[in-house]
Amino acid sequence: MPEMTTGQAIKEALSLCLDSNNTTFIAGEDIGVYGGAFGVTDGLLEKYGEERIKDTPISEDVIAGLAVGAAITGSKPIVEMQFSDFIVNAMDPIVNQAAKLHFMYGGAVNVPMIVRGASGAGTGAAAQHSQSLESWFCHVPGLKVVTPSNPQNAYDLLLASFVDPNPIIFMEHKLIYKLKSEVTLGPLPKDSSILGNSKVVLEGSDITIASYSNMVNTVLNAVKDDSLKDYSIEVIDLLTLSPLDTETVITSVEKTHKLLMCQEAPGSSSIGTTLISEVVSSRAFNSLKKPPKLLAGLHSPMPSAKHLETTVIPQEEDIVIKIKEMIDNE
Amino acid sequence: MNKENKLELYRMMLLIRLFEEALEEMFSRGLLHGTMHLSIGQEATATGACLALEREDLITSTHRGHGHCLAKGADPYKMFAELLGREDGYCRGRGGSMHIADLSNGNLGANGIVAGSLTISVGAALSLKIQKQDNIVLCFFGDGAVNEGSFHEALNLASLWDLPVLFVCENNQYGMSMASENAVAGGSIAQRAESYGIKSISIDGNNVEEVYNSVLEFKETIKSSGKPMFIESVTYRYRGHSKSDRNLYRTSEEIEFWKEEKDPLKRFIGKLTEEGVEIETLKEIESEVREVIRDSVKKALQSPESPKTNLEEDSYA
Ligand SMILES: Cc1ncc(C[n+]2csc(CCOP(=O)(O)OP(=O)(O)O)c2C)c(N)n1
Ligand SMILES: [Mg+2]
Numbered sequence: 001m002p003e004m005t006t007g008q009a010i011k012e013a014l015s016l017c018l019d020s021n022n023t024t025f026i027a028g029e030d031i032g033v034y035g036g037a038f039g040v041t042d043g044l045l046e047k048y049g050e051e052r053i054k055d056t057p058i059s060e061d062v063i064a065g066l067a068v069g070a071a072i073t074g075s076k077p078i079v080e081m082q083f084s085d086f087i088v089n090a091m092d093p094i095v096n097q098a099a100k101l102h103f104m105y106g107g108a109v110n111v112p113m114i115v116r117g118a119s120g121a122g123t124g125a126a127a128q129h130s131q132s133l134e135s136w137f138c139h140v141p142g143l144k145v146v147t148p149s150n151p152q153n154a155y156d157l158l159l160a161s162f163v164d165p166n167p168i169i170f171m172e173h174k175l176i177y178k179l180k181s182e183v184t185l186g187p188l189p190k191d192s193s194i195l196g197n198s199k200v201v202l203e204g205s206d207i208t209i210a211s212y213s214n215m216v217n218t219v220l221n222a223v224k225d226d227s228l229k230d231y232s233i234e235v236i237d238l239l240t241l242s243p244l245d246t247e248t249v250i251t252s253v254e255k256t257h258k259l260l261m262c263q264e265a266p267g268s269s270s271i272g273t274t275l276i277s278e279v280v281s282s283r284a285f286n287s288l289k290k291p292p293k294l295l296a297g298l299h300s301p302m303p304s305a306k307h308l309e310t311t312v313i314p315q316e317e318d319i320v321i322k323i324k325e326m327i328d329n330e
Numbered sequence: 331m332n333k334e335n336k337l338e339l340y341r342m343m344l345l346i347r348l349f350e351e352a353l354e355e356m357f358s359r360g361l362l363h364g365t366m367h368l369s370i371g372q373e374a375t376a377t378g379a380c381l382a383l384e385r386e387d388l389i390t391s392t393h394r395g396h397g398h399c400l401a402k403g404a405d406p407y408k409m410f411a412e413l414l415g416r417e418d419g420y421c422r423g424r425g426g427s428m429h430i431a432d433l434s435n436g437n438l439g440a441n442g443i444v445a446g447s448l449t450i451s452v453g454a455a456l457s458l459k460i461q462k463q464d465n466i467v468l469c470f471f472g473d474g475a476v477n478e479g480s481f482h483e484a485l486n487l488a489s490l491w492d493l494p495v496l497f498v499c500e501n502n503q504y505g506m507s508m509a510s511e512n513a514v515a516g517g518s519i520a521q522r523a524e525s526y527g528i529k530s531i532s533i534d535g536n537n538v539e540e541v542y543n544s545v546l547e548f549k550e551t552i553k554s555s556g557k558p559m560f561i562e563s564v565t566y567r568y569r570g571h572s573k574s575d576r577n578l579y580r581t582s583e584e585i586e587f588w589k590e591e592k593d594p595l596k597r598f599i600g601k602l603t604e605e606g607v608e609i610e611t612l613k614e615i616e617s618e619v620r621e622v623i624r625d626s627v628k629k630a631l632q633s634p635e636s637p638k639t640n641l642e643e644d645s646y647a
Binding site for chain 2 (some may be wrong): 016055060085126127304307312
């Protein structure tokens with residue numbers, strides 16, 4: 001099994017997509033010679049040429065619209081938004097067009113396209129380059145929202161997204177690009193059934209921690225803390241946010257009786273609030289021994305200074321404290 | 331332009347250059363979190379444009395905005411403090427390199443979104459008009475911005491409504507990596523403005539006097555006509571787009587050519603000495619500017635970090 005970064009794993013997946021379908025192209029800003037703002041598409045231009053690796057002007061609206069038009073006419077586009085914050089310039093093609101067309105036209109068309117973008121904070125890029133806007137898209141019927149957390153699941157989820165017949169918002173947290181691990185480079189899957197499956201990544205019985213994107217890595221590091229060595233902690237990586245696999249979380253909570261949700265995004269109208277409300281209104285309600293807690297980013301734009309950035313985003317220490325609070329006060 | 335004015339242009343270009351060189355040095359020492367976009371090589375446009383304005387005239391700036399900010403009167407100390415995340419910084423350490431605003435000097439702020447300030451400048455100009463203020467808004471943006479829809483919406487409306495905006499496109503010939511000539515259909519950025527009925531010119535953005543004179547003239551015309559105008563200021567950035575740039579999309583010969591042949595500071599020094607300005611005078615200005623930079627960095631490094639409190643409360647007015 002080759003060892004690679006998430007960025008490289010995504011590139012491997014992109015290559016397989018390009019190899020498997022000759023209508024597939026990648027379009028976006030600085031994805032060619034520059035290799036992408038985060039280096040993900042580095043080398044693809046040399047390998048596939050300008051017809052398929054399409055550097056665009058700085059025009060997010062048409063980048064997304066281009067994907068919609070291509071998708072409804074039998075192609076399979078993958079487009080990149082560079083920093084996912086710029087997706088706000090492409091909201092009409094994504095929200096009013098891509099998400100709606102299949103339903104609105106009575107099923108006459110599919111819109112199989114992927115919009116990739118780098119999300120999240122931690123690099124000091126400040127308020128307009130650090131957002132975690134994933135929950136916006138979960139609110140829109142017709143879109144699927146995918147948030148990998150490491151090289152392997154980024155590879156697998158991107159391929160699943162590619163074979164899915166729907167528009168996919170694929171949010172790659174900036175801090176996962178350089179994470180390195182061994183990756184099984186499997187073939188294109190037959191279907192996209194893994195979309196909508198969350199995954200128990202650590203088994204335990206005292207508390208369930210649900211999370212997604214890079215925060216899963218923060219959680220996994222936090223639970224290694226010495227002061228938690230007597231606790232049995234279950235960690236769930238949600239992986240796909242829309243559709244959201246609440247069943248796995250509900251089953252886990254029935255076992256652990258406690259739920260802590262951790263996310264980088266602010267809490268209001270977020271994945272965390274949705275998940276908690278689903279769990280509380282499910283059969284797991286009677287198993288809960290504690291009110292579920294949401295540890296989320298502060299309700300503030302992302303500051304630029306490092307010490308402020310780490311104040312806004314939940315840190316390992318914050319997670320450790322929360323876990324103890326929830327277990328110790330039983 | 332008298333000698334004093336000229337020396338002021340020189341001083342400002344030098345201040346911007348040395349400010350950003352100091353930042354580079356701080357970055358390499360690991361003192362700065364995040365990335366930044368340097369305008370080294372482009373100082374003449376920021377300087378010529380802003381020094382032709384009055385304090386009450388407004389500017390909107392870009393992700394590459396340190397020069398605009400300084401030329402519009404910002405205090406280098408407060409800028410360094412901002413980049414270092416200090417309480418005394420222009421944004422109390424919350425905005426950083428890409429978001430410095432200095433309202434007291436008419437700087438409505440840098441912007442991390444390409445073309446993000448174009449529509450805002452139109453609103454600011456409308457506001458000036460409503461409030462019967464005899465000033466203009468100078469909107470800086472890059473060549474990359476002209477391919478965003480908001481560029482076209484902004485120019486169209488400013489022209490339809492006769493709003494006092496001076497659009498200044500800093501054409502440094504590249505977006506992040508894409509050459510402007512590959513990105514702009516129809517070839518000419520200045521011509522795009524003409525198609526919205528906006529008078530435009532293309533100038534040598536590395537000639538500080540040409541920039542200054544053009545902006546001065548256009549500013550007066552805007553004030554008398556009330557109509558927007560457009561300047562394409564052709565220039566060149568020496569450094570990578572940001573700190574992660576490997577410069578694969580252009581040749582080192584090209585970069586060297588601009589540094590050697592077209593550098594705005596070198597050229598202006600040449601011109602000034604030709605006109606009889608003593609080298610000694612320029613040297614004096616240089617050591618004075620170096621001292622300002624040195625003192626500002628030192629003071630900023632010693633200033634207190636911005637507090638971690640009230641981040642949520644401060645998200646609202
Ligand atoms: C809406 C939007 N899209 C993309 C970016 C990423 N980005 C930042 S600067 C830049 C290049 C801008 O080029 P230009 O306008 O010519 O300004 P320059 O960097 O050359 O000063 C890009 C693509 C962004 N910040 N905002
Ligand atoms: Mg440019």
